[in-house]
Amino acid sequence: MNSSLDLKKLLAAAIGTNSKADWTGLREIQETFHHRYYRNEKPENEDTSRTHGVMVEVRVNGHYAYSCTPNLTDAGVRAAAERAREQALRSEKFKVFAFSPKTRPTSQGKWKTKIQTPLNAHSPSQWSDALIRACESLKASDKVVQTVAYARTDETFTRIVDSNGTDVTQEHFRVASHFEATASHGGVVQSRSDHGMMARTRQGGLETLFTSDLYDRLQQVGADSVELLEAEDCPSGVFDVIIMPDQMYLQIHESVGHPLEYDRILGDERNYAGNSFVQPHDFGKLQYGSPLMNITFNPELDGEYSSYAFDDIGNPAKKEYIIKDGILIRGLGGLESQERIGLPGVACSRAENWDRAPIDRMANLNLEVGTSSLDEMVRSIDNGVLMKSNRSWSIDDFRNKFQFGCEYAKKIENGKITKTLKNPNYRGISTQFWRSLKMLGDESTFDVYGSPYCGKGEPNQVIRVGHSSPACLFEKLEVFGGGH
């Protein structure tokens, strides 16, 4: 994937001969999505979506303004630059902060996702054959009334150039999928999916989707959906709970990632996504979780959904500890937020596309592995529950009180996994919850997930996030079942 655009020529057009801006930058994005959705072995959607455009950004007296256009001629980009400059000049006296030139670093470099099998390696008929086979695999019995097989591939070309000599190119290739079986019998309806809605997300080629165990895994998903029909409802009460990585990923996202975003702490998100219980003085002091808890911002992990070498303002990205031995040490903020809040952050100024401005985003945020095997965790529990695969989520605007629901659970009694439970849920308060982390799974329990759909920002943006985690044992959680 390459752009035919001469972006440096367009930059020259944007700057012009009489620019009133102190700095001018261009961010070009060319992105292609393929969506393939099959239900009950029948095609429902076969869609391709392409977008190509540029954001012109200027800084005037420490104040940024932007203008976005798909008109990639000299005249189109020049007009966009003029609009950006005019807005910067007219609103400059009302700016929230006077940003320094350091907020747009000078960077050069290229980066590309490692892939084995290109995303376009399959013909349309190979795709339909594969997704029909996926539906067939999910159809475990006549009680399965619906099967869904959905695959989304996307490729993104990004190039950033600016008036200081920045020239950064990145190419991302990604695959996300959702496979689900719904079973129904006697008025009971249960769905089970391949690790939760769109949680199986990867950077890479088709090798990340068509793994050797794919169809076996889907047969198990179908069988699980039928098994849930006969399962008892999850009991209500206080239990020790083992949470598997396909639920942990969203727990990390909602109760660690979002509250640590500097733009929430600074109030930018107060009118939409919300605020944070974390305050600037908490960094370096707050006991966020038990000493087992180590959270890293890690854009360097091959294959995770939001790995990159530079964020969307060209800031080089590297792994950083966010929470170390349970203590909060660093927040999630890009260079603009770091200047405003006066704390170190990470390279996480990210934008959904060419028509949205970069804001603080969590990218890959991971819980580092511990030393316990799953068997050791189970054996340590007298009366508990093991939960898998997210199906419901909600948290308050300060990121304290959460509630999650899962697709599938097992009862643990006297150190052994016993019966299957349906409709498992738990609720808690973020720091109390993380301080109750009692055992942390080892490498054998570790897995990588993510989401294409993290929503935030005004104007609104969805962005891709990646989260990896081992299985975790939490003490004394409030657990409950489903129903009316």
Place this chain on the structure above:
Amino acid sequence: MKPTLLVDRKYFFELGGSLFAGLRGDERLTLNLVEETTQFIRINGAKVRQIGCVENAHLAFDYRLKKGDALVKCGYSVTLTGERTTDSETLKAAFNQLRTQATELPIDPFSTEIENFGQSENVFCGELLPFSDAAERLPSLMNSLPITGIYSAGTSVRANMNSLGQKHWFETDHFSFDYSLFTPENRMAKGYYSGSKWDDGVFRSNLESTHSQFSQLTKPVQSIEPGKYRTYLSPMAVAELLHMFSWGFLSEGALRREESSLRLVRQGKKSLSPLVTLKENFKRGLVPSFNHLGELAPEEIKLFERGELENTLVSRRTAKEYGVTSNAASGSEAPRSLEMEGGSLKEADVLSSLGTGLYLSNLHYLNWSDQKAGRITGMTRYACFWVKDSKIVGPIENLRFDDSVFGIFGTELEALTSEAVLIPATGTYSNRDLGGVINPGALLSTKNFTL
């Protein structure tokens, strides 16, 4: 001066015409345009955090190839530039790819033949702040109030045409300012100002009205234990609950696939209160009445009439799959112009009718906690108060609720306020939303708070 669109009506129909001219007899093509030219001003603490303009035009192809009596369907969308040579090449490449792809795809048994559903044109011209003026004028009008939010203004277009001669064009100038006012303790009150004609005086009054809630917000904070309480939900809170109806609840397809708890109503196992009358109302003209296939929805679609299920939302695809009749719903079968009728409770009588309980102005982060059973969880947000003996005692700490939709809009619904108000759609995922929902406030005999 009104900003220029990349793709105006004439250009759109010309582009479509040139594509249709090259179609073979077994090919059908529908085009949908979503376009906007928008200024966004993001405000934090009455200061400008981010400011910018976006011009964007997405054209989506819906291509159908006849194979005997059946159809193969696939889609492609591209960004238009407004430059004729570039756009023509882009469209030609996309179309050729669709043609090639379609030869390899299996039959889609629930795809329907396109039809010519006629022509329509609606252009709503407004009086918006010029982009250059807004950058200065908006912050100066805030008069240093503790305000955070997003101003969006400009022109939005939705257009549709097909190879059988159908043509629809909907263009509207509109603005919205979606904001919060906050106290030093970060307690907040929510407000909206939206429309098609900007008025400084109305904007100031709107801010002052929201600001007037501060006298209650600065009272001592009340910590309320989880439990069941009598509860009043303001229109904004009810709108959040109605928004959940977009996630499959009113969809005939979701009902047939046993995803929607509405199946329990159809089976006679659950019901809504006789106070609930709910409809799609396209008479307001805030959104286009044509859908992605160009079908024109009836001016009104009764969904619930005094608690009785009258209609679900049925797309053409669902109609074919299940042998029912389409009512021109969107592909997702989500409501587009939802309206809930008001009741008899006067606004002035809300506190006396509530007596002792919770007054909730807003809800936040709602989700189905058990979608198939119709259970919703979510949080209180903004100006929410503990009320004792019909008097506001003070704002509450955030509470989580987890409750059945059949309780909230059924057994627990005691009264609806007499005035149904417009809560504008201010979302901007991919593009600016249009329209909004009209609904009253609701008094519940009890509501379940869990955390």
